[in-house]
Amino acid sequence: MKLLAFAGSSSTQSINKKLATYAAGLINAEEKEIIDLNDYELPLFSVDKEKLIGAPPIARLFLDKIEWADMLVISVAEHNAGMTVAFKNIYDWASRQKKLVFDNKPVLLLSTSPGGYGAKNALEAAKISLPRYGGDIRATFSLPKFQENFDVEAGQISNKEHDDALKEIIRNFDYEQKG
Numbered sequence: 001m002k003l004l005a006f007a008g009s010s011s012t013q014s015i016n017k018k019l020a021t022y023a024a025g026l027i028n029a030e031e032k033e034i035i036d037l038n039d040y041e042l043p044l045f046s047v048d049k050e051k052l053i054g055a056p057p058i059a060r061l062f063l064d065k066i067e068w069a070d071m072l073v074i075s076v077a078e079h080n081a082g083m084t085v086a087f088k089n090i091y092d093w094a095s096r097q098k099k100l101v102f103d104n105k106p107v108l109l110l111s112t113s114p115g116g117y118g119a120k121n122a123l124e125a126a127k128i129s130l131p132r133y134g135g136d137i138r139a140t141f142s143l144p145k146f147q148e149n150f151d152v153e154a155g156q157i158s159n160k161e162h163d164d165a166l167k168e169i170i171r172n173f174d175y176e177q178k179g
């Protein structure tokens with residue numbers, strides 16, 4: 001089983017990347033890769049820019065990573081109650097080369113933020129969007145108050161209740177690809 005994880009964020013200090021990395025570490029996979037959206041940066045998508053630059057190879061590389069994987073761990077960051085531009089941008093560019101961006105792969109969808117709502121607006125936005133583009137979301141988990149509930153030095157959730165909840169979700173996760 002090959003696992004690809006990333007955060008829907010381009011912050012170099014991304015708390016969602018920390019959460020995605022922790023969750024990926026809990027999953028029993030032979031091969032794991034954690035990618036950073038900074039390596040997939042493109043101009044802001046518009047049909048005009050697309051006319052100028054065509055189909056960017058970076059978007060193809062992003063699609064290749066997803067095709068390589070048997071499952072995806074995606075932790076979406078929230079900006080102004082939605083998904084970040086960084087994630088949406090590579091998603092939009094990639095969708096022009098292949099409609100089913102997420103390639104029918106099983107997805108563990110996560111989110112976290114410093115606030116008590118744990119970036120659930122971004123999570124809900126992803127829950128609407130990803131399944132239309134091949135994201136087979138099998139489970140979701142949101143960690144509220146990241147700074148209180150995650151030990152950055154240890155790289156793990158420090159709050160036992162939240163940690164147990166994530167571990168239970170991972171225990172019950174159905175990895176089998178259906179699409």
Ligand SMILES: Cc1cc2nc3c(=O)[nH]c(=O)nc-3n(C[C@H](O)[C@H](O)[C@H](O)COP(=O)(O)O)c2cc1C
Nearest residue numbers: 009011014015016077078079080081113114115119
């Ligand atoms: C422009 C901007 C808008 C934000 N809007 C929200 C928001 O709507 N809800 C929320 O929970 N956090 C919001 N935040 C705080 C982010 O959750 C916080 O910056 C978090 O670290 C982002 O995740 P990341 O570190 O993985 O990029 C916002 C931050 C920025 C910079």
